[in-house]
Amino acid sequence: MKRDALSPANWTPRTWAMAVGLAILALLPGYVELTGATFYLDLASRLMILGIAAVSLNLILGHGGMISFGHAAYLGIGAYSVGIPAYYEIHNGFIQIPIAVACSALFALITGAICLRTKGVYFIMITMAFTQMVFFAFVSIEEYGGDDGLVIEMRSEFAGLFDIEDATRLYYFIFASLLATLYLVHRITRSRFGMVIEGARGNERRMHAIGYDTYRYRLVCYVIAGAICGFAGALLGNFTNFISPEMMDWTASGELIFMVVLGGTGTLFGPILGAAAFVLLEEWLSAITIYWHFLFGALLILVVLFWRGGLYGLVDWIGRAAWRKRS
Amino acid sequence: MAQALLTVEDLYKSFGGVTATDHVDLQVIPGEIHAVIGPNGAGKTTLVAQLSGELRPEAGRVTFDGRVITNLPAHARARLGIARSFQITSLMLDMTARDNVALAVQAHAGHSFRFWADARRDRDLADTALVGLEEVGLADRADQTARIMSHGEHRLLEIAMALATKPRLLLLDEPMAGMGVEEAQRMIGFLAGLKGDKSMLLVEHDMDAVFALADRITVLVNGQVIASGAPDDIRRDEAVRRAYLGDEMVDASGSAD
Amino acid sequence: MDWTLFVTQLLNGLQLGVLLFLLASGLTLIFGIMDFVNLAHGSLYMVGAYLCATLAQVTDSFVLGVILALPLTALVGLAVEFVVIRRLYARDHLDHVLATFGLILCFDAAVHFLWGAEGMAIRLPAVLDGRVEILPGIVFPTFRLLIISVGLLVALGLYLVVTRTRAGMLIRAGASNRTMVSALGVDIQTLFTLVFAAGAAMAGLAGMMIAPITEASIGMGNEIIIVAFVVIIIGGIGSIKGAFLAAVLVGLIDTMGRSFLDTLLKVFISDQNAETAAPALSAMLIYVLMAAILAFQPQGLFPPKGR
Numbered sequence: 001m002k003r004d005a006l007s008p009a010n011w012t013p014r015t016w017a018m019a020v021g022l023a024i025l026a027l028l029p030g031y032v033e034l035t036g037a038t039f040y041l042d043l044a045s046r047l048m049i050l051g052i053a054a055v056s057l058n059l060i061l062g063h064g065g066m067i068s069f070g071h072a073a074y075l076g077i078g079a080y081s082v083g084i085p086a087y088y089e090i091h092n093g094f095i096q097i098p099i100a101v102a103c104s105a106l107f108a109l110i111t112g113a114i115c116l117r118t119k120g121v122y123f124i125m126i127t128m129a130f131t132q133m134v135f136f137a138f139v140s141i142e143e144y145g146g147d148d149g150l151v152i153e154m155r156s157e158f159a160g161l162f163d164i165e166d167a168t169r170l171y172y173f174i175f176a177s178l179l180a181t182l183y184l185v186h187r188i189t190r191s192r193f194g195m196v197i198e199g200a201r202g203n204e205r206r207m208h209a210i211g212y213d214t215y216r217y218r219l220v221c222y223v224i225a226g227a228i229c230g231f232a233g234a235l236l237g238n239f240t241n242f243i244s245p246e247m248m249d250w251t252a253s254g255e256l257i258f259m260v261v262l263g264g265t266g267t268l269f270g271p272i273l274g275a276a277a278f279v280l281l282e283e284w285l286s287a288i289t290i291y292w293h294f295l296f297g298a299l300l301i302l303v304v305l306f307w308r309g310g311l312y313g314l315v316d317w318i319g320r321a322a323w324r325k326r327s
Numbered sequence: 328m329a330q331a332l333l334t335v336e337d338l339y340k341s342f343g344g345v346t347a348t349d350h351v352d353l354q355v356i357p358g359e360i361h362a363v364i365g366p367n368g369a370g371k372t373t374l375v376a377q378l379s380g381e382l383r384p385e386a387g388r389v390t391f392d393g394r395v396i397t398n399l400p401a402h403a404r405a406r407l408g409i410a411r412s413f414q415i416t417s418l419m420l421d422m423t424a425r426d427n428v429a430l431a432v433q434a435h436a437g438h439s440f441r442f443w444a445d446a447r448r449d450r451d452l453a454d455t456a457l458v459g460l461e462e463v464g465l466a467d468r469a470d471q472t473a474r475i476m477s478h479g480e481h482r483l484l485e486i487a488m489a490l491a492t493k494p495r496l497l498l499l500d501e502p503m504a505g506m507g508v509e510e511a512q513r514m515i516g517f518l519a520g521l522k523g524d525k526s527m528l529l530v531e532h533d534m535d536a537v538f539a540l541a542d543r544i545t546v547l548v549n550g551q552v553i554a555s556g557a558p559d560d561i562r563r564d565e566a567v568r569r570a571y572l573g574d575e576m577v578d579a580s581g582s583a584d
Numbered sequence: 585m586d587w588t589l590f591v592t593q594l595l596n597g598l599q600l601g602v603l604l605f606l607l608a609s610g611l612t613l614i615f616g617i618m619d620f621v622n623l624a625h626g627s628l629y630m631v632g633a634y635l636c637a638t639l640a641q642v643t644d645s646f647v648l649g650v651i652l653a654l655p656l657t658a659l660v661g662l663a664v665e666f667v668v669i670r671r672l673y674a675r676d677h678l679d680h681v682l683a684t685f686g687l688i689l690c691f692d693a694a695v696h697f698l699w700g701a702e703g704m705a706i707r708l709p710a711v712l713d714g715r716v717e718i719l720p721g722i723v724f725p726t727f728r729l730l731i732i733s734v735g736l737l738v739a740l741g742l743y744l745v746v747t748r749t750r751a752g753m754l755i756r757a758g759a760s761n762r763t764m765v766s767a768l769g770v771d772i773q774t775l776f777t778l779v780f781a782a783g784a785a786m787a788g789l790a791g792m793m794i795a796p797i798t799e800a801s802i803g804m805g806n807e808i809i810i811v812a813f814v815v816i817i818i819g820g821i822g823s824i825k826g827a828f829l830a831a832v833l834v835g836l837i838d839t840m841g842r843s844f845l846d847t848l849l850k851v852f853i854s855d856q857n858a859e860t861a862a863p864a865l866s867a868m869l870i871y872v873l874m875a876a877i878l879a880f881q882p883q884g885l886f887p888p889k890g891r
């Protein structure tokens with residue numbers, strides 16, 4: 001039984017949800033090709049980019065118990081790492097993307113070293129404040145458009161190996177990035193390192209007592225999450241062809257947390273479900289009324305009050321119901 | 328006398344007006360079980376916390392195996408070979424019993440900056456963890472989430488985790504707290520089995536356990552050491568009888584006879 | 585250096601400081617007593633501003649507008665506490681921030697619905713609209729002086745309440761040691777509801793004070809609330825004294841940085857470089873200050889005791 005975990009007959013509802021979700025994403029461009037509804041391609045690209053960001057946030061928030069309210073900073077840093085070189089006519093993605101990842105990691109290292117010395121609500125507020133710092137810094141740099149942002153004339157080029165100028169190619173580039181991120185995070189959370197992170201969330205005092213310097217492990221985890229999100233930011237810059245400080249507005253950080261919680265904290269695919277639900281709801285509600293933020297906010301409150309299991313909880317529930325029927 | 332494994336000199340700690348540790352001197356010799364007893368609020372837990380590195384003393388010195396560790400943080404002391412159990416159970420409640428112990432094993436197996444291989448499929452960790460659980464009689468509960476285990480099982484898991492780090496010194500803070508008579512007997516038997524093998528500082532209220540296990544006893548009252556010596560001397564000590572043991576002492580020796 | 589400008593900016597910094605204090609004191613007490621993180625505190629700032637703007641229009645008097653809007657803002661605060669926040673005390677911080685983040689979205693949309701997308705200006709009475717010469721050669725807007733005085737008065741009032749009254753004693757005790765207060769048999773829920781309402785009123789007051797200068801606008805609270813967070817982090821969560829000192833410090837440093845950092849930088853680097861770097865640096869200044877303080881005092885300048 002156990003050996004066959006890979007065969008679909010033994011998949012859990014969660015695995016099914018993930019498989020179906022990824023299959024839909026993989027096949028979507030074909031559907032768009034047939035129907036010409038390019039709108040869906042845009043929607044799904046954005047969804048996947050935010051999904052990658054949410055997965056990275058989930059690594060620290062869900063697995064590590066570090067409630068960062070500043071994760072959008074890395075989206076911004078990543079996007080500017082594409083935009084600023086492009087502004088100086090450097091379009092090489094092999095330069096831009098490493099810059100995005102390195103700058104994000106560095107920012108995470110410096111701020112994380114300070115934030116992680118604090119606990120609880122201090123941590124929440126400080127992560128928020130540091131992101132606001134970057135936000136204001138970019139607002140006040142006139143050279144790169146300040147408040148108004150900056151248009152990226154050309155997407156990243158990868159030395160002629162492949163290019164993402166075309167929407168479908170960009171889509172698959174993002175899709176591949178998503179798969180890679182999921183796999184990476186899957187490995188990390190199950191590794192020895194991941195166990196320590198999980199343990200430190202559960203009981204830091206005990207972890208100290210058995211010999212872990214949890215601060216160092218958490219800091220590394222924080223840096224990894226920042227680097228992944230910086231990468232997502234580089235994708236976002238390429239996708240929107242436009243960057244502005246608004247990407248790292250603190251409400252953007254709040255939205256990322258919402259995605260994680262909506263999908264299910266501490267799960268692998270939950271944040272992607274959360275990002276999908278978020279993006280779709282946003283589309284749907286904003287078509288109904290210009291006051292859609294009210295509905296959105298109310299939904300958020302209701303989810304927190306009554307439905308903390310997230311969408312994954314729903315998947316489990318449906319799975320159990322189906323199973324009961326079968327037997 | 329053999330070279331002491333742990334030496335505490337002139338340790339001092341206060342909380343606001345309360346002096347919790349009042350110039351305490353104490354030694355643990357390799358292989359011995361050194362019991363620390365005293366009434367509620369005597370400062371036993373505070374003493375353990377300073378030895379394990381969770382609290383910093385205001386004055387005094389702690390030496391472990393010839394090395395001054397007074398200013399080392401808890402995790403560094405744990406790596407040197409000092410393990411503790413908590414009076415109030417402190418576990419990773421959302422993890423399985425096996426994962427709890429495996430984490431302790433892993434802590435002892437070098438650094439954990441290993442990001443790729445699946446830790447749960449790591450035979451070294453899983454098997455050693457299972458052996459640890461077997462030792463305390465929890466092997467059949469290995470895949471149970473700690474949260475749903477009973478109080479007695481929690482206490483055993485605490486001990487298993489402490490032992491899994493292969494410590495040279497065990498600091499046990501009331502390992503039998505809240506246990507039923509039978510469970511307590513099992514724990515006493517288990518600790519007796521470790522005797523000679525591991526050095527222990529044992530804080531305990533249960534006098535049967537203390538007199539059954541201890542090689543030496545230190546009595547703490549209001550943060551001060553009022554007596555220290557072999558169990559028989561402590562039994563006879565006038566100051567101890569007066570200040571602390573009183574009726575309980577008579578009961579304990581009575582039932583022992 | 586220009587002496588007049590210096591004094592003027594010093595006063596502007598003080599004005600920002602007292603506004604921050606009005607926001608931060610409520611936040612810090614709410615957190616101190618209930619361990620509750622309220623992101624939506626800035627929404628009450630906005631609601632206060634809008635209510636005041638409308639009432640000032642209706643009554644044709646700014647002062648009446650403030651007097652009427654204060655209790656109304658407190659009522660809004662009470663309603664929010666009753667409907668949402670009360671259900672969240674037993675939850676963890678993640679739930680607090682998420683739910684109150686949802687509240688912000690609701691508030692912004694509701695204000696949009698009720699008052700429209702345009703901001704609302706408030707006309708000041710002639711007495712307040714002018715300038716006065718406070719020192720020879722230094723003129724300063726009368727209304728800003730009023731803001732400073734109101735802020736300082738509220739701070740003084742709060743100080744007296746907290747140090748001299750029974751309720752204040754309980755608040756102080758609650759902010760530093762919650763369990764002890766519950767053990768005393770005090771109804772902590774009632775105490776907290778009162779503090780929440782008072783905090784809402786103070787945040788609203790801050791909004792009313794700034795609206796004549798900047799207009800009431802949607803989302804006006806969302807930026808300043810983060811600065812208020814910086815203030816309570818620096819001051820030490822739960823400490824009113826810390827909130828006051830940190831608020832004035834942050835107000836001064838932010839304002840002075842924005843006006844004089846370029847001058848200062850020109851001493852060290854080329855004029856041109858200084859002019860490009862100064863805006864970004866001065867925008868970051870208070871956060872750097874926060875980071876520096878936290879590096880030495882992870883719990884702020886006046887850390888809570890017994891937690």
Ligand SMILES: Nc1ncnc2c1ncn2[C@@H]1O[C@H](COP(=O)(O)OP(=O)(O)OP(=O)(O)O)[C@@H](O)[C@H]1O
Nearest residue numbers: 342345347365366367368369370371372373374414
């Ligand atoms: N964190 C603290 N803050 C203030 N006082 C404390 C703190 N920890 C312990 N104390 C006080 O220090 C004294 C010693 O406490 P400690 O817990 O060490 O006693 P103990 O001997 O372990 O008691 P018990 O047998 O009940 O476990 C007590 O008076 C206690 O109230």
Ligand SMILES: [Mg+2]
Nearest residue numbers: 371372373414
């Ligand atoms: Mg104790």
